[in-house]
Structure formats: structure tokens, C-alpha cells
Amino acid sequence: MNAQPLRLSTAQPDFEARFAQRLHWSSETDHAIEQRVADILADVQKRGDAAVLAYTARFDGLQAASVSELELTQADFKAAFDALPVAQREALQAATARVRRYHEAQKKANGESWSYRDEDGTLLGQKVTPLDRVGIYVPGGKAAYPSSLIMNAVPAHVAGVPEIVMVVPTPVRGSVATGGVEGGNGAATATRGERNELVLAAAYVAGVTRAFTIGGAQAVAALAYGTATVPKVDKITGPGNAYVASAKKRVFGTVGIDMIAGPSEILVLADGSTPADWVAMDLFSQAEHDELAQSILLCPDAAYIDAVQAAIDRLLPTMPRAAIIAKSLNDRGALILTRDMDEACAISNRIAPEHLEVSSAEPHRWEPLLKHAGAIFLGAYTSESLGDYCAGPNHVLPTSGTARFSSPLGVYDFQKRSSLIEVSERGAQTLGTVAAELAYGEGLQAHARAAELRLPTIPPMRGTPR
Amino acid sequence: MNAQPLRLSTAQPDFEARFAQRLHWSSETDHAIEQRVADILADVQKRGDAAVLAYTARFDGLQAASVSELELTQADFKAAFDALPVAQREALQAATARVRRYHEAQKKANGESWSYRDEDGTLLGQKVTPLDRVGIYVPGGKAAYPSSLIMNAVPAHVAGVPEIVMVVPTPVRGSVATGGVEGGNGAATATRGERNELVLAAAYVAGVTRAFTIGGAQAVAALAYGTATVPKVDKITGPGNAYVASAKKRVFGTVGIDMIAGPSEILVLADGSTPADWVAMDLFSQAEHDELAQSILLCPDAAYIDAVQAAIDRLLPTMPRAAIIAKSLNDRGALILTRDMDEACAISNRIAPEHLEVSSAEPHRWEPLLKHAGAIFLGAYTSESLGDYCAGPNHVLPTSGTARFSSPLGVYDFQKRSSLIEVSERGAQTLGTVAAELAYGEGLQAHARAAELRLPTIPPMRGTPR
Numbered sequence: 001m002n003a004q005p006l007r008l009s010t011a012q013p014d015f016e017a018r019f020a021q022r023l024h025w026s027s028e029t030d031h032a033i034e035q036r037v038a039d040i041l042a043d044v045q046k047r048g049d050a051a052v053l054a055y056t057a058r059f060d061g062l063q064a065a066s067v068s069e070l071e072l073t074q075a076d077f078k079a080a081f082d083a084l085p086v087a088q089r090e091a092l093q094a095a096t097a098r099v100r101r102y103h104e105a106q107k108k109a110n111g112e113s114w115s116y117r118d119e120d121g122t123l124l125g126q127k128v129t130p131l132d133r134v135g136i137y138v139p140g141g142k143a144a145y146p147s148s149l150i151m152n153a154v155p156a157h158v159a160g161v162p163e164i165v166m167v168v169p170t171p172v173r174g175s176v177a178t179g180g181v182e183g184g185n186g187a188a189t190a191t192r193g194e195r196n197e198l199v200l201a202a203a204y205v206a207g208v209t210r211a212f213t214i215g216g217a218q219a220v221a222a223l224a225y226g227t228a229t230v231p232k233v234d235k236i237t238g239p240g241n242a243y244v245a246s247a248k249k250r251v252f253g254t255v256g257i258d259m260i261a262g263p264s265e266i267l268v269l270a271d272g273s274t275p276a277d278w279v280a281m282d283l284f285s286q287a288e289h290d291e292l293a294q295s296i297l298l299c300p301d302a303a304y305i306d307a308v309q310a311a312i313d314r315l316l317p318t319m320p321r322a323a324i325i326a327k328s329l330n331d332r333g334a335l336i337l338t339r340d341m342d343e344a345c346a347i348s349n350r351i352a353p354e355h356l357e358v359s360s361a362e363p364h365r366w367e368p369l370l371k372h373a374g375a376i377f378l379g380a381y382t383s384e385s386l387g388d389y390c391a392g393p394n395h396v397l398p399t400s401g402t403a404r405f406s407s408p409l410g411v412y413d414f415q416k417r418s419s420l421i422e423v424s425e426r427g428a429q430t431l432g433t434v435a436a437e438l439a440y441g442e443g444l445q446a447h448a449r450a451a452e453l454r455l456p457t458i459p460p461m462r463g464t465p466r
Numbered sequence: 467m468n469a470q471p472l473r474l475s476t477a478q479p480d481f482e483a484r485f486a487q488r489l490h491w492s493s494e495t496d497h498a499i500e501q502r503v504a505d506i507l508a509d510v511q512k513r514g515d516a517a518v519l520a521y522t523a524r525f526d527g528l529q530a531a532s533v534s535e536l537e538l539t540q541a542d543f544k545a546a547f548d549a550l551p552v553a554q555r556e557a558l559q560a561a562t563a564r565v566r567r568y569h570e571a572q573k574k575a576n577g578e579s580w581s582y583r584d585e586d587g588t589l590l591g592q593k594v595t596p597l598d599r600v601g602i603y604v605p606g607g608k609a610a611y612p613s614s615l616i617m618n619a620v621p622a623h624v625a626g627v628p629e630i631v632m633v634v635p636t637p638v639r640g641s642v643a644t645g646g647v648e649g650g651n652g653a654a655t656a657t658r659g660e661r662n663e664l665v666l667a668a669a670y671v672a673g674v675t676r677a678f679t680i681g682g683a684q685a686v687a688a689l690a691y692g693t694a695t696v697p698k699v700d701k702i703t704g705p706g707n708a709y710v711a712s713a714k715k716r717v718f719g720t721v722g723i724d725m726i727a728g729p730s731e732i733l734v735l736a737d738g739s740t741p742a743d744w745v746a747m748d749l750f751s752q753a754e755h756d757e758l759a760q761s762i763l764l765c766p767d768a769a770y771i772d773a774v775q776a777a778i779d780r781l782l783p784t785m786p787r788a789a790i791i792a793k794s795l796n797d798r799g800a801l802i803l804t805r806d807m808d809e810a811c812a813i814s815n816r817i818a819p820e821h822l823e824v825s826s827a828e829p830h831r832w833e834p835l836l837k838h839a840g841a842i843f844l845g846a847y848t849s850e851s852l853g854d855y856c857a858g859p860n861h862v863l864p865t866s867g868t869a870r871f872s873s874p875l876g877v878y879d880f881q882k883r884s885s886l887i888e889v890s891e892r893g894a895q896t897l898g899t900v901a902a903e904l905a906y907g908e909g910l911q912a913h914a915r916a917a918e919l920r921l922p923t924i925p926p927m928r929g930t931p932r
Contacts, residue, residue, distance in 0.1 A: 027719070091903035098897075102590055105582055109592075114575035123844070124568055124858045126575075129837055131871055145908050198907050234871040253493070253726070256871035260719070278919050284912035318927065320911050356884075363888065370884075371595055378589070378888035381920050385913040386889055389901040392590045393885035405597055405700040405722035407883035417873035418822075418836075419859035422829065422844035423852055431564075435855040437557035441664055442611050445786050446750035447851040453744050454847050461784065 003316050003326040004309070005283075005295065005333030010343060022334050023351065025292070025400060027262055030242060037217045037246040044221035049228050055218035060140075061172035062193045062213065067222075067229035072200065072211040080200035088198070095390035096150050096205045102392030103158040107411040111159070115420055122427035125420040130160035131256075133231060134414060135223035136208070137238035137248075138199055140169035140215055146202035147388065151395050151409065152238050153206035159414035165233055166208045167223060169215020170195050215240075220247035224255045237396075237409065258409055262400035263292035263332075266384055267353035267373075269344045270297060272304035273361040274380040280311035282357060285385050287328035288321040294332040296351075298344035305335045345369040352403040355384045372403045428454040469782050469792040470775070471749075471761065471799030476809060488800050489817065491758070491866060493728055496708060503683045503712040510687035515694050521684035526606075527638035528659045528679065533688075533695035538666070538677040546666030554664070561856035562616050562671045568858030569624040573877040577625070581886055588893035591886040596626035597722075599697060600880060601689035602674070603704035603714075604665055606635035606681055612668035613854065617861050617875065618704050619672035625880035631699055632674045633689060635681020636661050681706075686713035690721045703862075703875065724875055728866035729758035729798075732850055733819035733839075735810045736763060738770035739827040740846040746777035748823060751851050753794035754787040760798040762817075764810040771801045811835040818869040821850045838869045894920040 006022055008015055043051040049067045056062050056070065064070050081089060115125020136152045138144065149166070156164050170193025193213055203211060212230060214222065220240075226232025235256035236248060248257045266286035268279055283295035299305050312329070316322050338344040345366055348356060352372035360366055363378035370376055374397030377384055388395045396409035423431060432451040439447035440462050452458055472488055474481055509517040515533045522528050522536065530536050547555060581591025602618045604610065615632070622630050636659025659679055669677060678696060680688065686706075692698025701722035702714060714723045732752035734745055749761035765771050778795070782788050804810040811832055814822060818838035826832060829844035836842060840863030843850055854861045862875035889897060898917040905913035906928050918924055 087903050088907055091900045091907075094900045095904060105580065105590070106592060109578070109580035110576045110594075112575070114571065116571055122857070124571070126572060126859070126874075126876075127833075127842070128576075132837070147904055147908065253866075253868065256868075275919075278916070281912060281916040281919055285910070285916045288910060288912040319915075320909075320929070325912065367593075367886075371598070372882075373884045375885035375887065376593070378886065381891055381894040382887050382889040383894075383916040383920060385905060385916040386894065386897045386901050387885070387887050388913060389904045389917075390897050391588070391887050391889060393592070393887055397885075398882075400719075402719065402722075403882065403884070405882055408592075408885050410592075410883070412878070416838075416864075416869065416871055417876070418839045418869070419841035419853070419863075419874050420833070420844065421841065421848050421853050421857045421859055423848040423857060425847055428847040428849075428852065431852045431856050434557045434560045435852050437553050438561060438613055438855045439851060441554055441557075442613065443786075444751070444754060446747060446754040446791065447854060449785075450744070450747040450751045450849040450851040453741075453747055454849060463786070 001316060001322050001326050003312050003329040003333070005297070005329045005335045007305070007335050009337040010339060010347070011337070019334070019336070022332065025262060027400070029246070033242050034246050037243055037250060040217040041221045041247060041250055044218055044227070045225045052214055052218050052222050052227060052230070055216065056214050059171070059216055060169055060193060062170065067212065067214075067227065070213045071229070072213060077200050077204035077208065080197045081204040083197065084201050089201070092146065092202055092205045095147065096154060098390050098392045099150055099154045099394075100158060103155045103411050107158055111411050111415055118427060120426040120430065121424035123420065123422035127418045127420055128415050129418065130162070131234045131414050131416065132161070133163040133165065133233045134161050135165045135167060135233035135236040137219065137236060137240050137244055138166055138168040139240050139244070140171055140194070140196070144168070144196040144199055146198040147395065148239060149199055149202045149208075150206045153208055155394065155409060155411045156414040157207050159411045161414050163209045163231070164207065165223065165231060166203055166211040167214050167219040168196070168199060168211065169193070169219070170213040171215075217243045217247035220244060220251060224251035235414070237413065258396065258413060259398060259402065259406060263294060264289050265294040265353050265399060266296070266355040266357065267348055267351055268297045268357040268359055269341065269348060269366065270299040270304060271341055271360040271362070272299060272301040274359040276304065276307035276311040277315065278380065278383065279359055280308050280315055282383055283312070283329065283333065284315070284319060284325050285383070286355065287325040287333065288319070291324055291327040292332065293328045295329060296334045296336065298336050298338050298347055300338045300340045300344065302337050305337060308335065341366060342369070348373070352401045354397045354399045354403065357382070357384060374398045374403045374408055429456065467782060467788050467792050469778050469795040469799070471763070471795045471801045473771070473801050475803040476805055476813070477803070485800070485802070488798065491728060493866070495712070499708050500712050503709055503716060506683040507687045507713060507716055510684055510693070511691045518680055518684050518688050518693060518696070521682065522680050525637070525682055526635055526659060528636065533678065533680075533693065536679045537695070538679060543666050543670035543674065546663045547670040549663065550667050555667070558612065558668055558671045561613070562620060564856050564858045565616055565620045565860070566624060569621045569860075569877050573624055577877050577881055584893060586892040586896065587890035589886065589888040593884045593886055594881050595884065596628070597700045597880050597882065598627070599629040599631065599699045600627050601631045601633060601699035601702040603685065603702060603706050603710055604632055604634040605706050605710070606637055606660070606662070610634070610662040610665055612664040613861065614705060615665055615668045616672045619669075619674055621860065621875060621877045622880040623673050625877045627880050629675045629697070630673065631689065631697060632669055632677040633680050633685040634662070634665060634677065635659070635685070636679040637681075683709045683713035686710060686717060690717035701880070703879065724862065724879060725864060725868065725872060729760060730755050731760040731819050731865060732762070732821040732823065733814055733817055734763045734823040734825055735807065735814060735832065736765040736770060737807055737826040737828070738765060738767040740825040742770065742773035742777040743781065744846065744849065745825055746774050746781055748849055749778070749795065749799065750781070750785060750791050751849070752821070753791040753799065754785070757790055757793040758798065759794045761795060762800045762802065764802050764804050764813055766804045766806045766810065768803050771803060774801065807832060808835070814839070818867045820863045820865045820869065823848070823850060840864045840869045840874055895922065
């Protein structure tokens with residue numbers, strides 16, 4: 001097996017075109033999926049529990065007489081946690097504690113209510129409050145990551161959301177699983193769905209309130225509209241396949257949603273000071289997610305790029321997921337020689353990568369130049385994987401260049417703000433005159449009069465000046 | 467003319483059903499509009515300026531040889547400002563200054579970068595940066611509000627966005643205007659598009675960088691994809707008709723967008739201590755926007771509700787927009803008798819109104835009970851219209867119950883965050899062990915190895931435990 005990321009140099013005359021081609025990724029929407037999802041949503045909205053049961057039987061092969069039979073209990077969570085090896089239990093707890101600490105700092109820095117008073121006593125401010133109830137989608141099958149549950153549940157918890165409802169499909173082996181779950185292949189023999197014990201243990205550690213073993217578009221619908229058994233939530237977060245993504249887009253507006261993620265990406269800016277093995281493994285760690293994942297190295301040192309390629313060649317055969325890694329690097333990876341680190345930073349800003357490693361002996365020299373990225377990993381010791389699991393910051397990050405305008409999942413995603421305005425009697429005089437002038441200018445006389453009625457002397461009403 | 471909002475009492479046995487019926491509003495999407503918008507977007511993406519010119523000629527009746535002919539200049543803005551009466555100039559400036567002050571406080575309270583270091587030297591934090599370039603859509607025709615431009619431009623400015631691009635259609639009278647502009651009726655005689663001078667003056671005061679007299683889906687497309695003349699932006703905000711809303715939804719992901727607003731709403735909680743005329747006028751000020759606007763009063767005092775109805779009867783004939791007000795109040799308004807103020811607060815939380823007036827002698831008694839609202843106006847002197855124009859907080863607010871999970875437009879909408887992580891050599895030891903344990907548990911060995919390679923002694927690689 002061979003993994004050869006595309007070699008490019010910014011000095012090549014056709015660099016821009018070739019680089020653009022490598023970056024290209026299209027998020028085509030499959031109309032057949034969209035239509036099936038629309039039908040499932042409408043059915044769950046209409047028939048509630050009965051529809052959820054029918055789709056769960058059909059797609060996950062999981063039979064139940066009622067949706068409450070599909071509810072997991074806190075005892076299930078605890079049993080899963082207790083059954084884990086000590087090292088895994090401690091790792092889950094340590095990661096959760098660090099993620100919590102970071103998000104508590106985030107709330108304190110950016111998520112508290114505030115107000116001030118004008119000289120005339122008028123109060124202005126903003127009240128920050130948690131959402132009442134959120135739903136977290138956890139995929140079944142190959143992408144069932146307990147770390148993802150922690151990254152979604154902890155910020156909700158820290159925000160003060162009183163009720164966190166998890167849905168996680170547990171398809172029976174051999175089930176159809178076209179309704180939106182990734183798992184479910186193999187012989188059709190099991191009598192109950194396959195649970196991921198690490199996910200259940202993470203639910204225990206992260207503090208999930210309720211959980212249902214349902215998935216796909218039917219689970220998103222149940223959370224968005226509510227059924228007799230599944231409570232209606234205010235926002236749905238968490239990753240899922242094309243069915244889940246399409247369902248989330250469709251219920252947006254009825255509930256809030258988080259971002260719809262594209263393939264994961266890493267960009268490494270290297271000045272050649274980090275051991276090449278480390279950087280090669282960082283590129284692997286992105287590539288092993290998915291054949292569509294993208295790993296790019298930008299470096300002004302050609303010899304170092306050679307060393308990284310040599311490390312790739314040497315390390316690849318040792319990796320259990322070598323086939324996925326090779327496909328991802330061959331199809332979407334790139335090793336790019338830049339004129340200098342400044343140019344590497346400028347290119348990084350154009351890409352606005354999800355993960356950005358500044359693998360340099362002087363990371364703080366380059367950090368101020370980096371404007372757009374989901375997460376910035378500074379220095380040789382900061383591998384992306386430390387951030388993925390336990391450094392503290394969230395691993396749910398904007399992909400596909402959306403870091404130009406969006407942010408990591410955070411406490412702020414589980415809060416909302418209400419403006420507070422209390423105008424004093426004196427304040428109503430100053431503000432009333434200004435508001436009335438502008439309202440008349442816009443031809444909105446009731447707006448003007450509502451302000452003028454509060455003045456000590458009410459002026460006559462003006463006609464429409466426009 | 468008569469305006470009789472529906473009278474309800476929470477004590478009626480059929481209250482829930484009748485109230486639900488009155489609240490009902492459906493945001494049906496028109497498939498014909500969606501298809502036309504998809505075609506316009508694709509065409510602008512492909513043909514750029516040529517397509518923009520063609521649609522502007524077709525829908526706005528505005529002929530130009532190049533898109534640069536449609537660009538407004540800073541001199542245009544200044545001329546419009548200078549030509550205004552002094553009172554309007556001063557009102558625009560006073561409103562802008564207050565809105566700016568509020569949003570500066572918001573940025574300071576909730577929008578600054580932060581970081582901390584662990585005991586082992588590991589740095590964790592978040593860098594908050596402005597977007598590079600944003601587009602503001604300003605409708606032409608009847609909904610051309612300079613206040614709306616101020617409310618969109620000022621938070622972008624305060625966030626530090628270096629480039630604010632405005633688009634505003636200036637349809638020639640008699641043009642088709644089906645491409646997404648509200649204006650354009652009357653006889654077809656004018657040779658140039660109709661400009662709203664107050665909007666241009668507001669662009670001067672609020673600090674717009676560039677502006678083009680284009681509108682509809684074609685303007686949204688030009689901002690989202692960029693053309694030879696119109697620069698590509700990172701986010702598009704601002705209100706528009708069904709074409710604009712559909713176009714914004716469709717380009718979401720390529721660029722950020724703000725909320726898609728439903729009809730405007732006000733909910734007044736009254737304890738009977740505010741003059742009934744004031745409350746009646748506040749209900750009017752919502753109703754005059756639009757026949758679909760919704761004005762609701764919740765009050766535990768039946769005699770006060772009668773007094774408000776009497777004020778409505780007396781004041782309605784004096785209002786220039788009486789027809790719209792009457793239609794809105796008759797079709798969608800409600801005066802609801804509650805058992806007490808506590809019940810009124812509970813109902814308000816279920817509605818999660820866009821505008822919430824607490825017209826009470828004790829507003830601070832009730833405010834803590836109010837969980838969901840776009841903006842909360844406290845006390846008799848705080849008419850919604852003061853907030854709409856100049857109190858300081860933003861008037862772009864979540865509608866249709868979305869205040870359960872979303873927030874007023876703010877500085878945060880024009881910033882994005884990047885996580886910062888710098889793990890120290892010692893930190894990599896602690897974190898590496900935890901990350902590797904979890905990564906192996908998830909079957910992601912490259913993640914585990916990226917962490918383990920940074921340990922002082924590299925352990926042997928484990929197989930896949932699952």
C-alpha cells in the first residue's frame with residue numbers, strides 16, 4: 001500500500017488551479033434522500049410514537065411494543081460505566097472534567113448576563129439564559145464516538161440546560177438501516193439492538209437526562225415535534241449520516257440545530273522543527289476518519305517535506321486503518337512547498353481549516369497572522385488528537401471553510417439572549433423625540449405616537465411626510 | 467373601521483384550543499419561488515455580472531451597461547445625508563450613537579478573546595475575530611427602513627468587520643419587480659431607479675463601505691458567490707421578501723446568514739397600571755407593520771382590558787395606517803384575561819415572543835420569571851418603538867417562537883471564534899495517556915499514536931480492542 005499526497009509548490013505557475021482542484025468538495029444533496037426524509041418527518045409529525053416504532057422496526061430491525069420500551073435508564077448508563085476497565089473509566093472522567101473546565105471558563109468569559117444604566121436611569125442590557133431542553137444525536141455503528149457525546153453534552157450542561165435527551169440507534173445486526181443509521185450489517189440473528197457500551201458510559205459521565213435507542217430521520221423528527229413519549233426539544237445537535245443531516249436541515253426553524261459538518265480536515269503549518277514522524281501521524285489521524293477527510297501540509301522547507309513523506313511510507317504499514325488513510329491521502333492530501341511561513345499563513349487563511357496545527361518552534365510568531373480556523377493547535381506537542389479528546393476545547397468545529405463565519409460548538413450554542421430595556425421617565429423624553437422623528441420618516445405613525453404619548457407634552461400628530 | 471382583537475380568558479374551557487388557533491402561523495414555502503430562485507442563483511454563479519445586469523433590467527427596469535454603473539459612492543451617501551432636514555440628520559446620528567454604545571458594551575461583555583494556562587503550562591482559550599466582509603440586504607419599496615440598515619451595519623462595525631457591502635434595489639417605477647423587490651408599481655416613465663434618500667443617509671451615518679443598487683435573489687447570489695464587480699462576502703444579513711429569504715436559505719453554508727424572520731409580534735403583559743392609550747398605541751405600532759403582524763395583550767384585570775379596547779376604538783380612526791392595523795388586530799390580535807400576572811408570565815414563556823412589554827408598576831418582580839423573548843421592555847415608559855429606533859439594543863429579533871433557541875442580532879453575529887490550544891511538554895504526558903486510551907477505545911489508532919509519539923517513552927501500539 002502506498003500513500004502519496006499530491007506534491008505542490010506555490011512557485012509552480014499552475015499552483016492555484018491544481019490546489020483549487022484538490023480542495024474542491026461538493027456537498028451535493030441527494031434528492032431521493034431528501035424526499036424520503038420529508039416523508040418520514042411528516043409521518044412522525046402526524047402519527048408520533050406509532051411512526052417512530054414502525055421506522056425503527058423497518059430500518060433498525062428493532063421491534064418494540066411502545067417507544068418507552070426503547071428508553072434507556074440511568075441504571076443502564078451506570079451499568080455500562082461500571083463494566084468498563086478502570087483505565088477507560090478514568091480516561092472518560094478525566095476528559096469530561098477537562099472539557100467541563102474549559103467550557104466553564106468560556107461561559108464566564110463570554111456567556112454571562114450584563115447591563116448598564118444611562119445617566120438618566122435608563123437600563124440597557126442582555127439577559128443570557130439556557131435553553132430548556134436539547135436533543136443530542138449520537139450515531140450508531142462505525143461512527144459511534146463517546147468523545148462526541150461528551151463534546152455535545154458538556155457545553156449544554158455548563159450552559160445550564162436542565163434536560164438533555166440523547167437518541168442513539170441500536171440496529172439489530174442484519175437490519176436494513178437505510179433510515180439513517182450507519183451500522184447494521186452482518187447476519188440477521190440478534191434479538192436486541194447493538195448498544196455501544198462506551199457511549200452509554202459516556203452518557204453516565206457527561207450527565208444525559210433521558211435516552212432513546214432510536215435513530216435516523218425518525219429520531220430527529222421525534223425530538224423536533226415531540227411524540228407522546230419523546231419530549232419536544234428546543235435544539236438538536238450532534239453528527240449523523242445524510243438522512244440525519246437532511247432531517248436536521250428540514251426541522252431548522254422549528255428547533256435550532258448545530259452546523260451540518262462536511263468531511264474533517266487538518267492543515268499543518270510546519271517550519272521543519274517538529275519530528276517528521278509526529279507530523280506524519282497527525283496527517284494520518286485526520287485521514288483515518290474517512291476517505292473524504294483532507295490532510296494538508298504547508299512548509300517552506302523541501303527537505304522536511306521529503307522527510308514527512310518518508311515517515312508516511314515507513315509508518316503507514318503499521319496502521320490498522322492503513323487502507324482508509326492511504327485512500328484519503330492519495331485522493332485528497334497535499335504536501336505543499338511555500339516560499340516562507342508568511343505565505344503558508346496567508347494560504348491557511350484562504351482555506352479557513354477546521355483544524356490548524358502550527359507545528360513551529362515559534363507558534364506565537366504565526367498565531368496573530370491566522371484569522372480563520374476552527375481550532376488552532378500551537379507548537380510541536382499539541383497534536384490535534386489531544387484536542388479531539390481531552391485538552392478541553394470542543395472538537396465539534398466548522399468544516400469546509402465555514403470557519404470564515406462560524407465557530408466551534410460551545411456554551412453559547414446552548415444559551416440564548418434577550419435584550420433588556422427599561423427606559424426611565426426622563427429617558428423617554430430624549431429617546432421619544434428621536435424615535436418619533438425616525439418613525440415619521442419611515443411612515444410608521446403608530447410607532448411615532450407610541451413614543452410621543454410618553455412625552456410630558458404630547459405634540460400634534462404629523463401627517464406622512466413621504 | 468373597526469378593530470376588535472379576539473377576547474379570550476384563560477378560565478374558558480376551550481382556551482387552549484382557541485389560543486393555539488390564533489397563534490398558528492405557517493411558513494409555507496412556495497415551490498415556484500424556490501425554483502425560480504434556484505435558477506437565478508445558478509445563473510449568477512455561472513455568468514456573474516452579466517446575469518446580475520440582466521435580472522436587474524428585467525425585474526427592476528433598471529438598465530446599465532456594467533455593474534459598476536450600479537455602484538453608489540460615498541459621495542452619494544453624503545449628499546443624501548446633507549440634503550436631509552436638520553432634525554432627521556440629528557435623529558439618525560443620535561440613534562446610531564446609542565446603538566453603537568450598546569453594541570460596544572455587548573462586545574466588551576461577551577465578545578472578547580480569552581485564555582488561561584494550566585499548572586503545567588498548557589494554554590487554553592478562544593480567539594474572537596471579526597468576519598472579513600459582510601453583505602447587508604436592504605429592501606426597496608415599502609419596507610425600506612433606514613433604522614434596519616443601522617441595526618445591521620452598526621454591530622458589524624463594532625465587531626470590527628473591515629468591509630460592509632450594502633445592496634439595495636432601486637426599481638424604476640412600473641418595473642416587473644418579481645425578482646425579489648417589494649417596490650416598483652405605478653406608471654413606467656422614470657429613467658433611473660427610485661432611491662430612498664433616508665437609507666442612503668443612514669449608510670453615511672452607519673459607515674457602509676460599498677453599495678450596489680441591486681436586489682432580489684440576484685443580489686444575494688452576487689454577494690454569496692462574488693462577481694467580477696461585486697465582492698464575495700462571508701455573511702449576508704438583513705430582511706427581504708420571499709425571494710430574498712429563499713435565496714439566503716439556499717446560499718447558507720457557502721456564506722453565513724442571519725435568521726429568516728416571520729411576521730413581527732408583540733406581547734404586552736399589563737397589570738393595569740399603564741395608561742390604556744399607551745398600551746393601545748403599542749399594539750398598533752406592531753399591527754401597522756403588516757396584516758400578518760400579531761399583537762397580544764395578557765392582563766389579569768378585565769376592566770383594564772375593556773379600557774384598552776375603548777382606547778383602540780377611539781384612537782384607530784386617527785391613524786394613517788388604520789386599515790392595516792384593523793386587519794392585523796381583527797385577524798391575529800388577542801386580548802386575554804389571565805388569572806394573575808404569574809399565569810401571564812407562564813403563557814408568555816410558551817409563546818417566546820419577539821417583543822415582550824412588561825407594562826407593570828413592578829417590572830422587576832416579573833422579569834426573572836420571563837425565560838424566552840427576543841427583547842424585554844420593562845415598565846410603562848418603555849414603548850417598543852423606543853427600542854425599535856434608538857434605545858440601543860438591536861431591533862432584529864427572533865420571531866415565531868424561535869426566541870426559545872435564538873438571540874437578537876448582535877456583535878457576536880459578526881464575529882467568529884477559534885479555539886486556541888498550546889500543550890506543554892508536561893501537558894502532553896498527562897493528556898497523551900488519556901487521549902490514547904479513548905482513541906483506542908474508539909478504534910482510531912492514528913489518533914492514539916499521535917498522542918503516544920509525544921510521550922517521553924513511547925509504548926507499543928495496541929491492536930483494535932473492539
